[in-house]
Amino acid sequence: MSQGFDLIGDVHGCGATLAALLEKMDYRPRGGVYRHPTRKAIYLGDLIDRGPRIRLAVQIARRMVEEGEAYIVMGNHEHHALAYTHPAPAGSDKRWLREHTPRHNRIIADTLHQYRDHPGEWEDTLAWFKTLPLYLEIDDFRVVHACWDAALIAALKARTANGCIDDRFLVESTEPGSEAYRIIDRLTRGPSIALPDGVAIHSGDGFTRQSFRAHFWATNPRQWGDVVFQPDNLPGHLDSRALSEDERARLGHYGPEEPVLFIGHYWCEGIPALPTDNIACLDYSAVKYGRLVAYRHDGERRLDADRFVWVDVPREENRRTSVG
Template sequence: MTRQAAIEGYDLIGDVHGCGATLGALLEKLGYHQRGGVYRHPRRRVIFLGDLIDRGPRIRLAVSIARRMVEEGEAHIVMGNHEYNALAYCHRAPRRLGREWLREHSPRHNRIIKETLDQYRDHPAEWEEALAWFLEIPLFLELPGLRVVHACWDQPLIDSLRQSHPHGQIDEAFLEASVIPGTREFRILDRLTRGTHLPLPQGVEIHSGDGFTRRSFRAHFWAREPRTWGDVIFQPDNLPGDLEARALTKEDQALLSHYGLEERPLFIGHYWCEGIPALPTANIACLDYSAVKFGRLVAYRWSGEARLDANHFVWVRGPQEEAARPRPWEIDFD
């Protein structure tokens, strides 16, 4: 029997956001143990849903754990918007764009990536290696029986990406084109790693719990026949006033995609869920439960089922563990 044939399932892990010690605790809880500096399980593999970096206190540890597992064949990973943001932030723009960096070093962008750059400041070679690895991470995975993407599975855009990049991995030319609104590359990166955003009415803003002022809201993609904004909103922040009852316009409807119940199980992160993990539909699991914001780092133990089961969620609380002294499961990578 081959090693791959012996695998009984995958443990899919949501947005880590620098909670490296919490990730170690979750892996231990799932039955993974270090051998040769890599977390391993005799019968299972991990799939990371992206957003390893930013915000948390042990970003290098989180990246090191995931990268070592992926490179040793113990895990897969898809790219999150924060890995994409880091690539664009650190990549110089071609002259035709008229700016120095692909992602402008604005106060907001500086603030988002600050913790990551601070923690890698004394390890520049390690950061360059991490960036090179980020560029190798695919935007989606389609494995027997399941699909994985960071924010939104949009079949036409994934089919378009496959035509030029069969394995879902982008290159520098794709990265450069992706920062130009309206390009095919922009649409693919934006939808797969950030999902759908519907614009708020003129003059209306959401003052989000994460400190940002938003003029749009995140919409999900599994409502069969949505009619109002409340049918598709998918974020912790409530819509102001009575906007949940606002009817979806034809323009709104054109922005939405749909993932039907007849499709294979899909796993996503990105959306800052709260509370006890639950399934939005029988074939979709969101695994981002705000680990770095005193929430939970969540995994789903998938063993081939076509209809998902909320009893298969496993989680640890965060980030209390992050303030503790290094634990035995932490990797010494200095």
């Protein structure tokens, strides 16, 4: 019987490091599946893209989920893969749900390259992605890739009993302004704030952005600097720019009275720390040679930074190539 959960941040293809992290937490491979005698893992999404062992990362996590040793939620990169590979409806002015622009091509390039000689495995992996829920509520805690939005989760619950998407939802989720688009965008990408015209951030992940990632738990934010949640600094003096009422309203608020929440997505840096005592972000830039981070949760209602566990990601992941 499970006595605790180990929540694991964005793996992004660092499959060998994932194996090392699991073993550090006393998971051992038996029958090709990592297992713990009393605990289960929970993956926060974004298994794919960027890293050197994408197939291995997916294999480890999928086998654990299918054997009842783990749970998982969908990340924005799994959604991107589904939209990128799904044909647009008949009569559309585009060929794919997610158009194959240079930016979109770059996001998924490493994944497509590593599955290039395994087309059947890739198709099967895409089918598995469709079974991943967008959120989890387990006991007294919650899990979502980027942002818990109660209203949009209620809307999702009204559409599906298990929090998963189907082809109809996938098609709608690429139509800006639709309910499905708002659900996917908020739950897997989180809130963001547009930069002024002519201003851009040349991000540490190699992309140029016209917006910045913002968090949703500040009690009384007044300036952009109160809510920015990314390693990249805001250009100029934009930290002190006042939040508009519309921006504050769109951020939403996850208060200290809410259940414990685990998120990934925001690529933090440094030693893992808690933004609040009921929220843990577990994305510590693994694919940028940061850390692959887990939190060992045992039902506490106020989180404890001493429960973080991590493995530094080496520049060459060459220790493992398969699950034993």
